Amino acid sequence: MTKPYKLVSREFKQENTHINVGDAVFGNESLPVIAGPCAVESEKQVLAIAKSVKNAGAKLFRGGAFKPRTSPYSFQGLGKKGLIFLAKVRKETGLPIVTEAMDVENFDLVEEYADILQIGSRNMQNFSLLKRAGTSDRPVILKRGMSATLQEWLMAAEYILEQGNRNVILCERGIRTFVRHSRNTLDFSVVSAVKKESHLPIIIDPSHAAGVRDQVTPLAYAAAAFGADGVMIEVHNHPEKAMSDGAQSLYPEQFLTLMKKMTAIHTIVAKK
Numbered sequence: 556m557t558k559p560y561k562l563v564s565r566e567f568k569q570e571n572t573h574i575n576v577g578d579a580v581f582g583n584e585s586l587p588v589i590a591g592p593c594a595v596e597s598e599k600q601v602l603a604i605a606k607s608v609k610n611a612g613a614k615l616f617r618g619g620a621f622k623p624r625t626s627p628y629s630f631q632g633l634g635k636k637g638l639i640f641l642a643k644v645r646k647e648t649g650l651p652i653v654t655e656a657m658d659v660e661n662f663d664l665v666e667e668y669a670d671i672l673q674i675g676s677r678n679m680q681n682f683s684l685l686k687r688a689g690t691s692d693r694p695v696i697l698k699r700g701m702s703a704t705l706q707e708w709l710m711a712a713e714y715i716l717e718q719g720n721r722n723v724i725l726c727e728r729g730i731r732t733f734v735r736h737s738r739n740t741l742d743f744s745v746v747s748a749v750k751k752e753s754h755l756p757i758i759i760d761p762s763h764a765a766g767v768r769d770q771v772t773p774l775a776y777a778a779a780a781f782g783a784d785g786v787m788i789e790v791h792n793h794p795e796k797a798m799s800d801g802a803q804s805l806y807p808e809q810f811l812t813l814m815k816k817m818t819a820i821h822t823i824v825a826k827k
């Protein structure tokens with residue numbers, strides 16, 4: 556082995572890792588879509604959004620119950636109550652749940668409710684959290700830190716695999732650059748770089764890269780064209796009243812249009 560990362564490297568494993576969750580497969584050239592609000596706000600809110608994203612073709616539902624916020628004065632999430640609402644969504648719609656585990660302290664609780672555990676950008680190098688995720692039997696979405704190199708990101712994934720959990724999905728969500736026209740800069744070139752270096756699936760989150768609604772749709776189309784293994788998109792039924800990330804959340808009708816066109820692009824690109 557010549558790479559600093561071992562278990563995550565193509566050198567170690569040539570075939571793509573396939574991760575099955577519900578109806579979705581990450582890593583087999585399909586394009587599973589994860590959609591939902593940034594944060595769980597109420598039972599009514601998540602059920603309404605879940606029904607519309609499911610009708611539009613989303614395969615998994617997202618929503619944070621524990622939210623890592625820049626300001627301590629911003630909404631921090633509903634905690635356990637939010638997880639209970641997410642369980643209701645799964646029961647009523649059949650959609651598997653993606654939700655963030657923010658710390659080791661609440662990990663057991665989040666793990667009980669989540670079908671996929673998310674580790675957020677701000678925690679990409681929280682090594683105790685990565686080790687704990689490595690002992691879980693649930694797949695993990697590992698978001699790229701906002702200033703992480705490809706090597707740092709893959710080393711973070713290595714922490715999880717090294718503890719025994721081989722089901723890691725990498726998620727590019729934009730990196731910090733000098734620009735002011737978007738919240739972050741979506742680093743598309745990392746998709747083929749990841750695929751060269753690693754067997755792990757890589758999905759794209761255009762919402763946190765864009766920061767504004769208008770930029771989300773074109774980035775999602777590009778994600779399909781770039782051969783991403785999935786897309787995660789924030790959708791809200793009343794984005795103007797959202798407790799977090801309202802400006803980048805799509806209206807359900809916009810999400811429906813996006814799904815139709817993105818699927819068409821994916822079909823062309825995936826054709827051998």
Ligand code: PEP
Pocket residue numbers: 593619623674675676677698728763
């Ligand atoms: C989120 O998914 O809502 C989130 C907080 O993402 P990130 O960690 O990429 O900022």
Ligand code: MN
Pocket residue numbers: 593594763789799800
């Ligand atoms: Mn968000």
